[in-house]
Every structure is written in C-alpha cells, then in structure tokens.
Amino acid sequence: MKKFSYILIFLLAFSWSCNDDDFLDREPTNILLDHQVWNDESLILSVISDLYFRIPEYQTVDNWASYADFDEAFASNFGDYWRHKNNEWGYGDWSLWNYDYIRELNLYIQKASSELTDELDPAVKARFVAEGRFLRAVNYFELVKRMGGVPLILEPLSYDFSGDASYLEYPRAKESEVYDFILSELDEIKNDLPNDTEVKSRATQGVVLAMKSRVALYAASIAKYGVNTPSVSLPGGEVGIPASMADGYYTIALDAAEELINNGPYSLYEKKEDLSENFSSLFIDKANNPEVIFVRDFVQSERWDGRANLWTLWNQPWSGAEDLEGGRTNPSLNLVQSFEMLDNTFQTFETMSGGDYVYFDSPIDMFAGRDARLAGTVMLPGSKFKGKDLDIWAGYILADGTIVTGDEFGQRKELPGTDTPRQVVGFDGPIDGREFSAQSGFYVRKFMDTATGSGQRGLKSDRWWVRYRLGEVYLNAAEAAFELGDEDAAAEYLNVLRRRAGFTIDLTAADLSFDRIAHERKVELAFEGHQLWDMKRWRLAHVVWNGEQEPLTDQPWKADEVSTRVFGLWPYKYYEPGSPNNEKYVFKQVVPGQVTGADRFRLGNYYSFINDDIRNNNPQIVKNPNQ
Template sequence: MKNIRYAWFAIVLLTFGQSCKKDSEYLNKQPTNTLSVEATWKDPNLVLSVIGDLYDRYPDFQTIEAWWEFTDFDEAFASNGGDYGRHQNAEFDYGSWNWWDYAYIRDLNVFLKRGQEATALSEADKNRFIAEARFIRAGVYFELVKRMGGVPLITEPMEYNYSGDPTYLQHARAKESEVYDFVISELEAVKNKLPNSASTQSRATKGAALAMESRAALYAASIAKYGVSTGQVSLPGGEVGIPASMATAYYQKSLQAAKEIISDGQYSLYKKNPNLSDNFSSLFTDKGNNPEVIFAKDFKLKTNKVHGYTINNQPRSSAEEQQGGRLNPSLNLVQSFEKLDNTYASLASVDASGNPVYYTGITDIFAGRDARLAGTVILPGTQFKNKTVDIWAGYMLANGTIITGDNFGQTKKDVLPGKPGTVQVVGADGPIDGLEFSAQSGFYVRKYLDPATGSGQIGTRSEVWWIRYRYAEVLLNAAEASFALGDAQGAADYLKPVRDRAGLTTALTAGDMSLDRLVHERRVELAFEGHELWDMKRWRLADKAWNGNAMSAADFTNATNIGVAARTNTQVFGLWAYKYYNPGDANDGKYVFKVVKPSKVTAAHRFRLGNYYSLINQDIINRNPKIVKNPNQ
C-alpha cells in the first residue's frame, strides 16, 4: 500500500484557491515558499498531497484516536478520573455528536473544480483524483446526515461577491432522503472510476465505494422502516424523517451493493490463526495482506503518524509506561456473547438459589462462549504480550467477608485467618473501585490493542490502523437487508460465515431470524468499532434501551432478555473475581464472582427523542435563517 504523505502547503492551496490581484507590484509576485494551483495540478505527486489532507480530515465518532468516546453508552467504563462524568450525567446532550463543517465541503468542491479544469495531468490520474474527492465528499455528507438529518447540499464552491447581500449563498436544508440519495448516487457514479483493488486499503476503491453505499442505504432504509415508531421525530419539510414507502428501495440498494462486493471475490473474512479468539483480535492489528479490510485510516511509525490507543488502554500490570487500563469493557457487553449452542445466558456467578458458583480456574466462567468475546475483551487470567493479566478483586472468606486492597497488587500481613505472613490481596490490575487505570469493570479491552513491542511507549506509540469498512460488516448488511426484504433464509446464510469464524457451529435457520438476532450479531461483531450509536438510532431503539431507568445486579444474574434488542442498558456494570479462602473446604482456592456497579456510575443514561438528530447550533441558524431547527430541541 502506497503511503500518503501530507504536504503543509495543501491546505493553503485548497483554502484560497487563487491569489487576489492587488495594485502593489510586490503583492503580485509569486511567493517562494508555496506553489501555485497551476503548478500543483501539473504534478500527480503534489495533487496526491492535497487529496491526502482531505482524507486525513475525514470525520469519525468513536475511534482509537479518542478512546473515551467508547464509554459514552454501555460498551465500557471509563477508568480515568477525568472521564468519570460520562457515567454521572443522566441525559445525553443534544449536541453530543453533532458536526457541521462546510469549510471542508468547500475544500472538496474547490478540489473537484480544479481537477475538472486541469489539463496537464494524465486522464487516468485526473479521473482517479476526481473520483476520490467525490468518494470523500459522499462520505462527509453521510457523516452529516446520520448526525443532523437533512443538510444543505452544496456541490459547487461558492464565492461571495462582496455586494453586501449574502442571501444568495444561503441554502435551505435538503430532505433527509435527498441527502441519502445524493450519497448513494455519488458512490454509484464513481465506483467504476476507482481502482478495483483489494490491496489498496487507505485510499478509495470500488470496494470502499460499494461498502459505503451498502451502509448508507441500510441506514436510510432503517429510518424509513422503523421511524414510524417515533413519528414525532420528524419535520414537515422532510428535513428529518424518511417515508416508510421508501424503505424497500433502500434495502434493495444496500443488498445489491453488498452482493457486488461478495460476488467480486476479492475480499474475505480474516482466518490466519487457528485460535479463533486470537484470530479475531489479530484481524484489527495485522496490516499484511489482510483480506477483510476494505477501507482504513492508516498510521505509520516511519512518518510519525501514530496514536496512543495502546498506551492509554494496555493492561496496567504489564504496561510499557506507568499508565493504561482506561477502557474497561462492561459486563453488559461481555454477557452479550452467546454460548456455542446458540443460547443466551448470564455468566453464572450464582446458582438458582442465589449461592456462589465456584470455579477452579479464573477463566472457567467464560468457557464455551463465542470466540469473539476473548478476541474483543481481555478477560481475567488471559494474556497480552505474553504476560498474564492479573485481575482479581481480593479474597472472600467463608462468612462472606472480603479481604482486599486499595492499590495495584497490594500486599497485607496476617490478614487471612490461620495463615500468618504477607499475602497479595488484590490483583496487580485491580479491580479497585475508584482507582483509575485499574480494571474497574473486571475487564480490559483487547480489540485494536497493539501487540507490538514499543506500542505502549510514549516515544514510539502504535501504528495500528482504524478500520472504517470491512468485509464482515458487508455480510451483516446483506443479512439485515435480506431479512427486511422477506428472505429470512438468505439472511441466515449471510450470517453463517461470520458466526462460523466465531466458533458457533450450529447454523441459524430462517426461523431464528429476527431484528433481535440481527441487532445481537452487530453488537458482538462490531463492538468498539463506532457502530453502536448509529445502529441504535437508525433502528429507533436508542430511546428504549437508554431509557433512564436504573439497573441492578439482578439484571445480570437472572437475565432472561440478553438477546432482546430493546433491553435496558443504561448503566455500566462489572464482574469481579475473588479467591475463595476456606482451608479444609473442597472449594478452598477456587474463584467466585460478584456482579458489581462501579461507584462512579451514579446516573442512568437517558436518550431523549431530541437526541435522534443532533443540535444545529444557533450561530449556524443566525448566519443562515433558512436552516430550520431539528425536532424536540
């Protein structure tokens, strides 16, 4: 894959486009430290630097460059003092995930105009650059519409004429469906003008265009289908809300785009490692001939384009710096991974009578589960970088008394009855309630954690990429679209290879298919990949799952609704392991587990109807009175 370098002058060229003519002769002189637009568009390497900047500015929400965003909902706890507030605010802010960057769109439109006017480039280079910019612009509008609903569709660089009347520059919001239609049509228009190359993964390709089209069409279809349950989340002009009558056509477009990728045969599921959990984990860190990755934001050590995800989230006990452990996956997520017989079940910390269940090994409670669990989450007693993670909360005595500590791996003297001497009373990784960087939920994250030596060091950091589109999601898209179009068996068939890779050997049947099943499959396959918010929004499940109702340990110990898509998920819980101490008893030395709610979790998240579309800031409306506000805000 060719590395993209970012020239400092690219932004200057895109921002100003042409020099302004002035009377003073010295102002007419060409600067010696920049290049003219004309000079840039004669050299494909210089144009590449400009398009590289445009790629680099592509917006994401919940990524490895912002680990804390993964703790906004129910996937994880933020074990970092400055982020505890994420679990203490009941209501999501209306502007929490808004984004409105028309300067970026203008830069894309200017680039396209310059490209169309360029005469010195070869047709092949010119056509590819133009197609790439249209791909990026389609992605930007997709990012806008899924946050804001319908937005102004601007496809030409607008220029102010200094007349004192800017109203001709003001555009009203397009319908939400019109923005989706634009995204889909642009991707259709450019797909055959982009390289059809699975080995190109950080620039636009035919596969990337089709993957984005499949996702965008699926989002539009879902809003049309499920939006009827939230009828008050709409605007009379169609800026928000898509008619139910449009759902079928969008599902068909999503399925067709997915089928085109599948039938092309260039992409496949990653299957390099016989250990299924290790294989799933490696999918996100292996950049050598990875057949699953369609489009990614790349990072390179040699260009110092790196990130600190591993520094921030590596297990604290084996960290290469004295920090890490910030992102703690929740029991809510961990318990979602089903058993290998296709059934959902709570992790058995207590039996039917409420008595503790004793386990010989600390990992035994997780045995027989979907392999994606251990590929997504670092479980107690498992390894990272060939070092065993030390997660256990203390000793539990026969009478229920807990002996523990308040610092990593703390030791105490003469605290166990009948056993004089000094003993370690808590894991070197915790969990310790309120101690940042400890595994306060009982777990650390594994997905995207870099196993390379030095990746957890400040001076080195990680070059693991951020995968925006991958083949497994294409299969999930196809399954969901097929089900919505009445082909339940087709949906089961698309899910089968994804589930087979996870070790789930009993194939689902058409009768097993439901929205609940499809929601589950995306939750466990795509955790920590930035899908949860957008999926819950498009299915109109967000206000039902994040409903403001408090949760209790009983929701996890006696859970009967694990596979229900709309189940309450408002507070992050954890699962703590204890060593049972009762000399002479058959269970002495075994492990018991307790469901806990970290003390920093004090509020139950509530997603209001107004959260389905983000707040359009008042200053935007002040500058353009044609912009109407989003509903319920």
C-alpha cells in the same frame, strides 16, 4: 557636468529596471501555485491526503473515551468518570456543521476536474476527481447521520461583497435527498477507482460498495422504523424518510453488499488456528489482510509527529504495561454477557448456585464455551496479553463473606489467622475508583497492538483504524435480506460470520428475527463505532437508554432491553483453609462505584441541535425536532 551625468545614470537605471518585468514578478517561495500543484501527481496526492486525514468521525481508536458514552465500556480514568455520572446527553452532542471542509472539497473537485490537470493521464485525473467526490460523500453521510437533511452545497460558494449575502442561504435538503445524493455519487465514481485490495487508505471500488450498503441500510431503517417515533420528523422532510421508501433502500443495500461479497476481491480473514486470536488479528494484521477494506492508516514516521495510534498505550493491562499508562477502556458486563454459548443459546453469568458461590479453578473457566469473538474483543480475567498473564481479581472472600482487599495494585495484607502478608488484589485491580484498573473486571482486546513497544509513550502503535471491513458488509446483507423477507439468505450471511467465530450449528430461517440481526451486529462490531448510529436508525435509542436505573438484563438476546448503566463482573479468590474450595475463584456482579447516573436518550437527541448562530446566519435552516 557632474550633475548631468548623475541625472543620466539615474534615468538609465530607472528605465532599465522597468523594462525588466520579471524582476518584480517572482514566484513565491513559501506557497505552491495552482499550476505547480495540479501538474504534479505527488503534489495532488498530498492535497488529497490532507483531505483524507480530516474525515470527521466519532468513536475511533483516537477517541477511546467516546466508547464509554453508552453501555459498551467503562472509562477507567479520573477525568472521564463524568461519563457515568451524567443522566442525559446534550442536544448539541454529536453535532457537526463543517462546511469549511466541504468548501475545500468542492474547491479540490473543481480544480482537479478543470483544465489545470489536463496534462495528467486521464485515468489518473479521473481517480483524483473521484476521490474528492468520495470524501464529499463521506462527509455528507457523516452530516446526515447526525443532523438529518443539510444544505447540499456542491460547488465552492463566494461572497460578492455586495452587502447582501442572502443568495448564499440554502435551505436544508430532505433527509432522503441527502441519502440519494450520496448513493448516486458513489455509483458515478465507482468505475474511476481502482479495484485493489492492497489499496486500503484511499478510495477503492470495494469501499464504494461497502459504503453504499451501509448508507442505503441506514436510510432504509430510518424509513422503516421511523414510524415508531412519529414526533422525530419535520414537515418538510428534513428529518424523517417516508416508510414507502424503505424497500427501495433495502434493495440497494442488499445489491451493493452482494456485489462485493460475490464478485469483489475481498474475503474474510481466516489466517490463524485459534479463532479468538484470528478475530483479534483481523484488526492489527497489516500484511495482505483480505478482509479490511478502508482504513485510517498510521505509519511508522507518524509516531514522531503526534499523530500515532495511542489505543494500545491507553488501554494496555496495567500488570504488563510498558509505560505508566493503560487500562482505560473497560468493556462492560452488558457487552460481555451478550456473547452466545457455542450451542447458539444465551446464558448470563451465574455467580451463585443454591445459596453458595459457584467456584472456578481459573477465572477464565467462567467464560468457557462462548463465541470466540468474546476473547477476541475483550481481555478476560485469567487470559494473557503479549505473553503475560493478566492479574484481574478484586480480593479475598472469607468463609463468613467478608472481603479483604486493597486500594493499591497488587497490595499485600495479612489475612485473618495468618501473620505473613500476601497479595490481596490483582495487579490489574479491579479496585473501585482507581483509574487504569479493570473496574468492570475486563480490559479491551480489539485493536490492541501486540508488538513490543506499542505501549510505550515514545513509540506508540502503527496499527490502523478499520473503517470498513467485509464482516460488516455480510451483516449489512443479512439485515437487508431479512427486512426484504429473504430469511434463508439472511441466515446464510450470518452463518458465514458465525462459523468463523466457532459456531458449528447453523442458524436456520426460523431462528431469525430482528433481535438476532441486531445482536449479531452488537457482538461482531463492538468497539468499531457503530453503536450510536445503529441505535438511532432503528429508533431504539430512547427505548434502551431510557434513563431508568434498571438491573442488568437477563435477556441479552433482545435488542430493546433497557441498558442505561455499565455493569461489571469481578473475580474474587475464596479463602477458607482446609476447604476444597480454598484459593478457588468466585464472581460477583457489581455496579462500579463511579456509575451513578443512568443514560437517558431524549427524542431531541435523535438529530443534533443546530446552533443558534447557524440559524441566525441562515434563517432558512429549520430547527431539529423535540429540542
């Protein structure tokens, strides 16, 4: 009997548990399922946020040392001196092949546009889909800039485990096809996005137009200037765009830029009286900034999870540093001397006059009368940051030409004929080979946060990284108009920016040349990550960075002057008691001691190397030229 009841209980338990299907069918507690994610606006937002964070970039405030790869800046940091000792860039530099990200974007687009999201408001759904396609276009733009034409994969691909993966092999599209794809995507998504200047870290109609002008301009100049480098092309068009397509792309670039300038809600940032301060505030003012279009924003809470903006911490002047960090990015004299005088003329810095030094009461006087953007981009000797005076001077020069200096910040020594030690070098250097000192004679100003505490390791900065702003759109318009032969319009677009920089004499159509356009981009967009791509699309990179150790150019207005090494300009104090020039400042042009190499851009650098592994996996991928 006892046995019987055991069996009965056992059987009952067995059959009950099987009836209860839900008992086994449990919702996972550690992941969210599709129907949970795609019904909820805030969860979809977190999916797309993750994708926004993964936009690939090269020179940004997150990657300060990349600015020292060319001639814009010196890297004042022990671990980065190699950037000035090397002679050439590897063929694989700037290489990118992130099809994992593209797959995730394609999955995102597929799901966001499927019936999973049907319960959302149609406008909200359309916006989410458009954002996915925007990011995919951004990524293809990043790929085509670096690699040339790449396979256009527009839906998530899956392997069927049949043992033959050859149906997943796609050949490279033509370079022009990738550009055309990006442009058509931008056109199609534009009306699904908001047109709101307050939205800066997500896609808007503004960034679509700004990006369209940039993308079309790149394609146009590759088509136009590709003739200068006939060997940088592939027979299948994966690299190189036919010259006949140039005008079409320039027209698209001009139309998009004009639409944004004339009908868009953005305007140039003109809030401050002081024009230099105005220019530097443009990049750090997060309250109602009318010029900034699209950013990678850093928020307060990110300070604690390691993603904060470290630019200010890394680059703050050593003399006023809030922590034991700073001074890394030192803008080069090559860049500094490119800023014009306010009467539209160019002048290099004259340190000698008739065998004698040129003397200045304050080192800042050397830089007087120049483009206001200079002091907005670069911290000059004799200026202030966060209310503190900079202390940039390299030592005392005695009447006989000997130099008394130190190898510690602000070191004290006795000068000849005195017995009281005095400071013989600035607290910001420059001290040759001393990291964090201003080894070019300058510190960087652009993107530097003026808030107290932004230079502390524990706090860091919450300022944003500006990817697109209206100023660049004006330059895109000017370049496109110039290339299409409308020099009056081009001059006017440049003048808008130049008036904001303090120029009172407008440029006329007769003043315009390609050099002018290229120069204006150099000074307006310094440290905004444009230099490499601009030099590549103009096919000037192998001319300007030709590997020869030439002296610093005295023609800074020319776009094709050789500039392979970083130069510096060091202020010294003059010491000759009794002389009227005692304690006045003089200058010397120097090549920092760490600068031993001369940059050489080989023809094979125009389009980065596609890995052997990639080409082994997909034999349809052809190699880039000249490698």
